[in-house]
């Protein structure tokens with residue numbers, strides 16, 4: 424496999440101080456982490472609340488991606504296992520890379536293919552990794568109503584009806600509450616059902632994450648009242664996602680997080696700072712280090728400086744996912 428083609432941040436990369444990214448302040452105004460004239464250093468790490476570093480699309484590029492993530496000042500990334508097959512792969516990555524916080528869960532796309540003993544396997548996997556997250560889990564009506572029958576990402580998967588998804592989701596939520604583990608929730612086109620489920624379910628005291636929240640702006644407060652955090656994905660910077668950006672303007676500061684969902688959900692090209700070759704089927708592959716550009720896009724959207732956003736996200740991430 425060819426070496427990944429990478430574009431690096433302008434100005435030859437980022438200044439570093441005490442092993443952390445230095446986000447400059449000039450006359451009290453935070454500069455972009457891609458800015459050149461860093462004056463007063465504001466030490467802060469970046470956090471990816473949700474990605475899939477275990478994915479085969481990233482496999483040939485893991486060493487380069489690790490170097491790029493260190494260069495942008497990554498503190499930690501939650502790497503979400505979605506099926507019984509990739510839970511051990513995620514556990515291995517957590518042993519190899521100190522920034523990986525593992526997540527183990529049965530994704531709604533994978534729940535139709537679960538084995539008879541998936542619950543015992545999941546419980547064992549979570550017990551073996553005390554810092555692990557329950558995720559990615561959730562509800563998905565899109566695969567039932569809207570996905571094309573020939574979508575290559577769904578090849579070989581039995582698409583479980585919503586009631587079956589809910590049963591699997593509820594069991595995993597109960598386990599997370601029992602263990603007080605953070606939860607990473609996927610939801611596509613099922614936000615009413617999700618709210619109905621969460622409203623009557625015991626949830627982990629530390630709260631939960633709605634990853635790449637694509638629900639209505641009007642439901643942000645309803646979910647926040649139940650303890651939700653919301654992670655902003657760089658793909659939402661695409662012009663057609665104006666409604667999602669409006670929702671993220673309403674997320675309370677103490678509930679905001681940032682994510683890539685890499686290798687999925689690529690940013691619009693003008694925001695991309697790191698590129699990888701396309702997947703074998705021609706799909707674009709999102710580089711996890713585009714996290715920094717995602718922070719920049721969200722800071723602009725919320726009308727605050729990157730340093731302020733990064734400090735807030737660090738606080739939120741450590742509260743939800745553990746220090």
Ligand SMILES: [Zn+2]
Nearest residue numbers: 473503559684
């Ligand atoms: Zn995901």
